[in-house]
Amino acid sequence: MRKEEALIHVWWILGPDGRTPPTNDKRVREALNLAIDRNEIAQSIFGGYAEPAAIPMGLTWSFKDVGFKVTPDMAYAYDPARAKKLLADAGLAGGFTQDVYAFQLPGFPEGKAFAEAMAGYWEKIGVKSRLIPVDYPAFRKMWVDRKAPGAVGYYNVANRDWIGAYAFLEKQGYTPSKLNDTVNDPEVDGMLAQVLRQTDRDKINALMRNVYTRLRSEHHGVPVVFVHSPYAASKTLGKWNPGSVMYDLFLDDLARK
Numbered sequence: 001m002r003k004e005e006a007l008i009h010v011w012w013i014l015g016p017d018g019r020t021p022p023t024n025d026k027r028v029r030e031a032l033n034l035a036i037d038r039n040e041i042a043q044s045i046f047g048g049y050a051e052p053a054a055i056p057m058g059l060t061w062s063f064k065d066v067g068f069k070v071t072p073d074m075a076y077a078y079d080p081a082r083a084k085k086l087l088a089d090a091g092l093a094g095g096f097t098q099d100v101y102a103f104q105l106p107g108f109p110e111g112k113a114f115a116e117a118m119a120g121y122w123e124k125i126g127v128k129s130r131l132i133p134v135d136y137p138a139f140r141k142m143w144v145d146r147k148a149p150g151a152v153g154y155y156n157v158a159n160r161d162w163i164g165a166y167a168f169l170e171k172q173g174y175t176p177s178k179l180n181d182t183v184n185d186p187e188v189d190g191m192l193a194q195v196l197r198q199t200d201r202d203k204i205n206a207l208m209r210n211v212y213t214r215l216r217s218e219h220h221g222v223p224v225v226f227v228h229s230p231y232a233a234s235k236t237l238g239k240w241n242p243g244s245v246m247y248d249l250f251l252d253d254l255a256r257k
Contacts, residue, residue: 001229001230004051004060006156006227007060007225008155008156010223010224012029013143013150014149014184020149030083031084032083033219034076034082035127036222039078045110045117046227050226050228051226052075053225054070054075055074056223059157059160061160061161061162062160062165062208066162066208068209068212087127093126098122098128098150100129101132101134102116102132102134105136105155105156108156112133118152118222119131144179144180154224169188173192173211174189174192183215188211188220192211
């Protein structure tokens with residue numbers, strides 16, 4: 001079994017000028033995180049082959065590279081009562097309505113069931129979700145065209161080392177990347193820009209750790225679970241290295257005894 005092969009990460013589509021109400025309020029973003037029972041999703045949607053995630057856009061293989069530690073207080077508790085209080089504090093005691101795009105992805109056939117589950121959890125804290133079944137290309141166009149501000153999307157992000165993680169952050173968490181950005185945070189932008197200019201590895205590691213800390217403290221997305229990939233092979237198989245990266249199964253290297 002390949003552990004933590006991919007992160008199931010949820011985000012909100014930005015508007016032309018950045019985040020839009022109500023998810024421009026940090027309390028709302030935290031509430032939407034606390035409404036989710038990650039352990040239940042790991043068991044019910046992924047059959048136990050998953051475990052809760054804690055850092056928005058955080059890839060665990062990169063954590064090892066840069067020395068980032070996920071502390072117990074960073075784990076999102078399942079706390080609907082606190083989620084409701086945060087919404088009330090944000091002036092949304094009556095909840096609100098959001099669009100949730102439901103689609104499947106390569107390596108993520110559970111996509112639509114996952115979207116329905118997320119909508120169900122949010123319903124319990126008063127947030128109504130309009131489920132919109134689409135193919136991923138249709139969702140992606142809405143995302144990059146910013147035609148559905150505040151709508152919910154998700155992706156199964158392949159786990160990567162720190163360089164791959166930086167490339168992912170630079171694409172989807174960096175305002176100058178324009179269409180693909182899902183964060184719109186000047187502090188994150190500044191740190192990611194410094195990574196490219198920095199040559200000292202210790203300073204790069206510190207910047208990456210600070211980026212992850214900021215993403216978590218501001219709740220820039222909903223990290224749900226890391227999925228594991230079980231696999232099996234026939235006894236007639238003599239040699240096969242299934243690799244460690246999503247989709248890289250090295251099928252051409254299969255050899256029989």
